Amino acid sequence: MINRELIRIKIVQLTYAYYQNGNKNIDSAEKELLFCLSKAYDLYNYLLELIVAITHEERHRVEIATQKANREGLEAPSQKFAFNKFAVQLEENKMLNTFLEEQKLSWDNDVEFIRKMCTQIESSSIYQEYMESSDDSYEADREVWRKLYKQLIQENSDIDALLEEKSLYWNDDKEVVDTFVLKTIKRFDAANKSEQELLPEYRDEEDREFARKLFRATILNADTYQRYMSETSHNWDFSRLAYMDVVIMQIAIAEMLTFPNIPISVTINEYVNLAKLYSTPKSGGYINGMLDAIARYLVETGKLLKALPEPKQRRSTNRVQRNSESNQTNDELQ
Numbered sequence: 001m002i003n004r005e006l007i008r009i010k011i012v013q014l015t016y017a018y019y020q021n022g023n024k025n026i027d028s029a030e031k032e033l034l035f036c037l038s039k040a041y042d043l044y045n046y047l048l049e050l051i052v053a054i055t056h057e058e059r060h061r062v063e064i065a066t067q068k069a070n071r072e073g074l075e076a077p078s079q080k081f082a083f084n085k086f087a088v089q090l091e092e093n094k095m096l097n098t099f100l101e102e103q104k105l106s107w108d109n110d111v112e113f114i115r116k117m118c119t120q121i122e123s124s125s126i127y128q129e130y131m132e133s134s135d136d137s138y139e140a141d142r143e144v145w146r147k148l149y150k151q152l153i154q155e156n157s158d159i160d161a162l163l164e165e166k167s168l169y170w171n172d173d174k175e176v177v178d179t180f181v182l183k184t185i186k187r188f189d190a191a192n193k194s195e196q197e198l199l200p201e202y203r204d205e206e207d208r209e210f211a212r213k214l215f216r217a218t219i220l221n222a223d224t225y226q227r228y229m230s231e232t233s234h235n236w237d238f239s240r241l242a243y244m245d246v247v248i249m250q251i252a253i254a255e256m257l258t259f260p261n262i263p264i265s266v267t268i269n270e271y272v273n274l275a276k277l278y279s280t281p282k283s284g285g286y287i288n289g290m291l292d293a294i295a296r297y298l299v300e301t302g303k304l305l306k307a308l309p310e311p312k313q314r315r316s317t318n319r320v321q322r323n324s325e326s327n328q329t330n331d332e333l334q
Contacts (some may be wrong), residue, residue: 001044001180001199002037005270008251010036012274015218016247025151026219033215034208037073039169043177045099046107048090048184048198050153051145052106054121055087057114080131085190086142092194113162120152138190146185155176210242210259217254225253232293244279245287252291256304264295265309 011119014033018024066076090096100106107114121127130144163170168182180199188196202208218225229249252271256264268291275283298304 001041001177002202002207002211003176004207004210006173006176007037007207008198008213008270008274008275009176010040011211011215011218011251012244012248012278014215015251016244018219019247021070022090026216030212030215033211036169037211038201039167040173040177042103042167043107043163043170043173044180044184044199045096045103045179046105047153047174047181048096049100049105050088050107050117052091052096052150053110053114054117055082055084055091057111057118058082061118080136081127081144084145085138086145086185086188089188089190089193089196093196093198094194095196095198096298102291109161113158116158117152121148124148124152126151142185142188146182147294149178149182149185154182213258214251214254217258218251221254221257225250228253228294228297229290232297233290240292242280245275245283246274246283248279248283249287249290252287253294253298256295256298256306260306263309264304264306268292268295268309 010033014029014036016028018029059079062077062079062082068074069076090162126144126147130140131166133140160174163174226246229246248271252267255262255271268288270290272284272288275287279287292309295304295306296308299306299308
């Protein structure tokens with residue numbers, strides 16, 4: 001589940017913190033990096049458990065409504081959503097239950113929040129259409145939860161605030177983790193029952209090693225990488241560069257030089273996007289041009305043995321901002 005996008009984000013954050021906090025112990029910083037990444041996997045399981053917690057509250061509501069209907073001689077309420085086939089399968093999932101028990105993760109202390117979520121769900125058109133539909137297939141049950149998650153959980157400021165209270169490590173993780181929860185919902189198969197596999201913490205050991213090697217290369221070779229920046233910044237105002245931009249480019253250079261199988265264009269695009277997210281509005285265009293120049297310098301001097309991306313057209317400095325907007329559009333389309 002912890003992919004390279006998330007790893008790069010965490011390394012940007014931890015590298016910046018490494019230089020800011022004054023306690024420059026790389027072994028401790030590396031442990032902090034791996035711990036931060038493990039907390040993202042905690043969040044993945046915790047958000048899956050949110051579906052189960054909502055299901056439990058829905059059953060409680062149905063039970064109360066059924067008792068009232070029996071007393072008043074009315075028709076009992078539908079149990080369709082309370083015993084949604086996908087939610088039941090998730091509730092019984094062995095991987096999820098084992099992880100939650102080991103990590104002591106639960107929504108039990110957030111009853112009011114769960115009740116509010118149930119009310120929002122019951123008021124939604126997705127829920128209403130599902131309850132009115134005659135389709136009682138597993139696929140329909142799984143799809144309603146995919147839609148509910150996407151509409152009411154993925155973009156929910158109340159959940160964001162609650163998660164921030166529970167762990168500072170989750171502040172920037174939810175947007176990425178949400179995509180993996182949705183992917184997991186789509187992958188569920190009724191035939192797998194409680195043995196359905198969730199996403200592993202890492203796809204393979206190579207990704208964990210990618211995190212460790214990239215972080216160490218960034219820190220240990222900082223002076224060398226910053227010299228490369230200075231030597232190739234003749235047409236750029238390097239002295240006015242935001243400190244976060246320096247950090248981002250330092251990591252990008254580390255990736256170019258440390259991982260021969262990652263194309264230069266992929267590395268540049270990844271860190272341009274991170275600059276847009278974490279630095280100034282102009283940083284994306286600036287870093288795009290700088291990293292392209294640095295990559296060409298490294299290849300031409302024999303320090304980097306990779307194919308260069310297509311050369312960029314020469315542009316005057318007063319056109320940088322306008323072209324950076326075009327670059328941003330192109331980056332987002334790739």
